[in-house]
Amino acid sequence: MGASDFSKLPHIGESVRRKEDYRFLTGAGQYTDDIVLAAQSFAVFVRSPHAHAKVVSVNTDAAKAAPGVIGVFTGADVAADNINGLPCGWLITSTNGEPMKEPPHPILAQGKVRYVGDGVAMVVAETLQQARDAAERVEVDYDVLPAVVNVADAAAGAVAGAGLHDIAEDNHCFKWAIGDKGAVESVFATAAHVTKLDLVNNRLIPNAMEPRAAIGSYNRGTDEYTLYVSNQNPHVERLLMTAFVMGLPEHKVRVIAPDVGGGFGSKIFLYAEDVCLTWASKKLGRNIKWVADRSESFLTDAHGRDHVSHAEMAMDANGKFLAMRVHTDANVGAYLSTFASAVPTILYATLLAGQYSTPQVYVEVDTWFTNTSPVDAYRGAGRPEATYLLERLVSRCAWDMGLAQDEIRKRNFITSFPYQTPVALQYDIGDYHACMTQSQELADVAGFAARRAASEAKGLRRGMGYSSYIEACGIAPSNIAGALGARAGLFECGEVRVHPTGSVTVFTGSHSHGQGHETTFAQVVAARLGIPVENVDIVHGDTGRVPFGMGTYGSRSISVGGAAIMKALDKIEAKAKKIAAHLMEASAADIDFAGGEFTVKGTDKKIPFAQVSLAAYVPHNYPLTELEPGLNETAFYDPTNFTFPAGTYICEVEIDPQTGVVRVDRFTAVDDFGTIINPMIVAGQVHGGVAQGIGQALMENGVYDRETGQLLTGSYMDYAMPRADDFPQFKLGHVCTPCTHNPLGTKGCGEAGAIGSPPAVINAVLDALAPLGVKDFDMPATPHRVWQAIQNAKT
Numbered sequence: 001m002g003a004s005d006f007s008k009l010p011h012i013g014e015s016v017r018r019k020e021d022y023r024f025l026t027g028a029g030q031y032t033d034d035i036v037l038a039a040q041s042f043a044v045f046v047r048s049p050h051a052h053a054k055v056v057s058v059n060t061d062a063a064k065a066a067p068g069v070i071g072v073f074t075g076a077d078v079a080a081d082n083i084n085g086l087p088c089g090w091l092i093t094s095t096n097g098e099p100m101k102e103p104p105h106p107i108l109a110q111g112k113v114r115y116v117g118d119g120v121a122m123v124v125a126e127t128l129q130q131a132r133d134a135a136e137r138v139e140v141d142y143d144v145l146p147a148v149v150n151v152a153d154a155a156a157g158a159v160a161g162a163g164l165h166d167i168a169e170d171n172h173c174f175k176w177a178i179g180d181k182g183a184v185e186s187v188f189a190t191a192a193h194v195t196k197l198d199l200v201n202n203r204l205i206p207n208a209m210e211p212r213a214a215i216g217s218y219n220r221g222t223d224e225y226t227l228y229v230s231n232q233n234p235h236v237e238r239l240l241m242t243a244f245v246m247g248l249p250e251h252k253v254r255v256i257a258p259d260v261g262g263g264f265g266s267k268i269f270l271y272a273e274d275v276c277l278t279w280a281s282k283k284l285g286r287n288i289k290w291v292a293d294r295s296e297s298f299l300t301d302a303h304g305r306d307h308v309s310h311a312e313m314a315m316d317a318n319g320k321f322l323a324m325r326v327h328t329d330a331n332v333g334a335y336l337s338t339f340a341s342a343v344p345t346i347l348y349a350t351l352l353a354g355q356y357s358t359p360q361v362y363v364e365v366d367t368w369f370t371n372t373s374p375v376d377a378y379r380g381a382g383r384p385e386a387t388y389l390l391e392r393l394v395s396r397c398a399w400d401m402g403l404a405q406d407e408i409r410k411r412n413f414i415t416s417f418p419y420q421t422p423v424a425l426q427y428d429i430g431d432y433h434a435c436m437t438q439s440q441e442l443a444d445v446a447g448f449a450a451r452r453a454a455s456e457a458k459g460l461r462r463g464m465g466y467s468s469y470i471e472a473c474g475i476a477p478s479n480i481a482g483a484l485g486a487r488a489g490l491f492e493c494g495e496v497r498v499h500p501t502g503s504v505t506v507f508t509g510s511h512s513h514g515q516g517h518e519t520t521f522a523q524v525v526a527a528r529l530g531i532p533v534e535n536v537d538i539v540h541g542d543t544g545r546v547p548f549g550m551g552t553y554g555s556r557s558i559s560v561g562g563a564a565i566m567k568a569l570d571k572i573e574a575k576a577k578k579i580a581a582h583l584m585e586a587s588a589a590d591i592d593f594a595g596g597e598f599t600v601k602g603t604d605k606k607i608p609f610a611q612v613s614l615a616a617y618v619p620h621n622y623p624l625t626e627l628e629p630g631l632n633e634t635a636f637y638d639p640t641n642f643t644f645p646a647g648t649y650i651c652e653v654e655i656d657p658q659t660g661v662v663r664v665d666r667f668t669a670v671d672d673f674g675t676i677i678n679p680m681i682v683a684g685q686v687h688g689g690v691a692q693g694i695g696q697a698l699m700e701n702g703v704y705d706r707e708t709g710q711l712l713t714g715s716y717m718d719y720a721m722p723r724a725d726d727f728p729q730f731k732l733g734h735v736c737t738p739c740t741h742n743p744l745g746t747k748g749c750g751e752a753g754a755i756g757s758p759p760a761v762i763n764a765v766l767d768a769l770a771p772l773g774v775k776d777f778d779m780p781a782t783p784h785r786v787w788q789a790i791q792n793a794k795t
């Protein structure tokens with residue numbers, strides 16, 4: 001079935017209420033910490049209080065003797081059992097000829113700690129309190145070393161003796177570049193105008209509502225492990241843990257990711273704690289639970305962003321973009337986390353053409369180890385960094401050229417598709433002018449001048465900022481990933497099990513942790529089979545039940561996981577047609593299937609879907625030699641391309657120059673997500689993403705002390721998160737150009753809000769402050785920073 005026929009089916013485009021909400025709203029959800037296993041014990045991790053230190057000795061005697069203690073483990077125990085370090089750099093290789101440096105990442109420190117929170121020992125006791133008390137008794141002798149926390153210091157080699165890893169004494173991890181450097185340089189040499197910008201993409205700390213949690217469990221009768229874990233991709237977690245770290249056969253480990261209270265990318269990685277619990281569950285013969293407290297989450301969840309960039313745009317005299325060049329220093333933290341190498345490369349640099357027909361783009365990225373928590377994917381992963389850089393630069397170009405913010409964008413929009421960018425990606429379809437037009441209408445751009453005058457009359461400054469983003473979603477295409485140097489491609493798997501009475505259970509490798517898959521995936525199946533949405537259940541998050549899966553990130557689930565289900569449904573339909581043909585004594589080629597009924601072309605013969613499904617399991621009537629019983633099909637789907645959601649966001653802020661307080665007064669988001677399965681769920685996804693993006697733009701900032709490497713923003717007292725009353729009512733609009741290469745026509749929506757919004761906010765802040773002489777500004781626009789910028793501009 002083609003994407004255009006699919007979009008017309010019943011249930012598609014319907015705001016079906018979320019099936020999963022009943023259990024969440026009635027307290028019947030089951031998160032990892034809700035699971036209580038027999039003889040459950042509790043783990044507490046002893047963590048480094050230093051950013052960088054030699055571990056001279058670890059004395060666990062007192063802890064072992066403490067009440068209720070079952071076991072205490074250190075790096076030495078890990079080494080003795082030949083447990084490897086965590087795999088890193090799974091997705092990319094350097095492009096400068098030198099191999100990417102992949103220093104060992106032991107699951108408990110061996111010889112050195114490299115960031116505050118690095119695990120040194122694990123204490124297991126009968127109760128959580130006993131484990132906490134005993135952890136206090138672990139004596140660690142540290143020899144403190146100098147710390148480096150930002151890329152500038154790491155790159156400058158500013159602090160002697162601060163080399164984190166033996167194989168990377170200069171703290172350089174790898175270099176990566178894309179584009180035609182020579183061609184870009186020759187364009188710059190003759191361009192009529194060059195606009196330059198330096199900017200920082202601030203470090204973010206994920207803060208999912210449910211902190212990371214896991215339970216390790218070992219069954220000595222079957223020699224099988226089970227890991228319950230708050231995770232976004234259980235099969236990948238199992239693969240990495242068994243194949244790379246523990247050396248176990250995969251089928252001996254079952255990973256269950258039950259209800260997960262938000263991940264935002266921070267739960268796609270294999271974390272040290274998960275391995276520690278699995279490994280120790282066998283050693284101790286006990287079920288072991290660990291739940292991070294909020295402070296641990298701040299310190300040890302992989303953080304996001306943390307880029308420092310220099311960007312330049314070469315233009316002709318009319319503001320037409322001719323070439324762009326970018327250099328970015330990216331902080332990868334103390335160790336290279338699972339997907340960290342893909343974030344500032346494949347997911348960032350390849351998006352820097354944006355929505356524009358800039359003929360040449362060259363991007364160079366240097367990545368650096370620092371004494372901070374590892375940095376990896378966080379909602380948007382690379383694409384917010386690309387959009388922030390590009391949309392800030394484009395706005396600066398407009399100011400430099402004396403052009404309106406919309407005009408410079410419109411002059412440079414790509415208008416014909418497919419479009420091959422100079423940085424590897426080929427956009428299949430889009431309509432950027434339509435997004436701009438609709439966004440301007442919804443934002444009432446025409447009324448802005450009057451609103452600005454009204455603000456000024458109150459002594460306030462008002463500004464309007466644009467951001468026209470594009471992102472690559474449906475993260476998968478193995479062909480493209482491979483061509484860009486990835487070590488493994490990504491696909492998705494779906495199994496459709498039709499039960500005899502015609503109800504359906506779907507087993508999908510996509511994991512839902514807030515995105516509503518149990519509803520939208522059921523809508524897809526119900527639409528295809530012509531059955532009620534309630535008759536379809538979605539199972540996910542369990543390697544013991546789902547055949548395989550690559551998990552949820554990169555807004556890939558509907559476009560890759562959903563497409564895998566569509567492929568399995570094609571097989572179901574083909575087989576069901578044969579059964580229907582037999583039942584109606586016709587040829588399979590003459591059977592049509594629509595609206596839940598099989599019909600014979602040119603006759604009035606028809607039978608419902610449930611009659612065929614029953615016949616599939618009660619096959620006394622047709623020859624088994626031609627058809628196996630049952631109606632159960634599995635499919636794997638690896639798309640040929642990414643999907644490319646795009647849109648234009650317009651933000652209006654009002655600023656009090658006396659206090660520096662920025663208030664987002666209006667926010668408009670017009671997105672093109674192709675075919676939309678469930679508008680209500682999509683709106684929720686955009687709201688959440690925009691909230692996170694505004695959070696980054698106005699208040700969130702992960703800060704380490706430059707000298708000591710302590711995390712200064714390790715609690716909600718110092719790390720501000722946005723609340724509902726920080727936002728206006730968002731205005732949403734949609735343009736629909738269906739994706740051309742997946743059977744649903746969908747494009748991902750789960751990250752768009754977080755990608756598109758930060759530059760819209762900061763461009764609005766700069767627009768408001770321009771009359772006061774403020775020309776540049778780095779996120780977050782906190783009152784103090786804004787006030788300071790205004791004062792600086794006066795001098």
Ligand code: MCN
Binds near residue numbers: 261552554673748
């Ligand atoms: N959808 C739709 N029509 C479309 C596109 C999507 O109806 N054209 C629906 C999908 O069927 C799905 C939801 O919208 O129910 C999101 O789909 P998709 O864009 O495919 O994204 P994923 O399901 O793969 O979710 C991942 C994405 C990412 S990468 C992050 S980070 C993120 C996000 O989703 N983390 C979240 N949204 C989150 N929402 C919550 N509540 N919690 C998180 O941790």
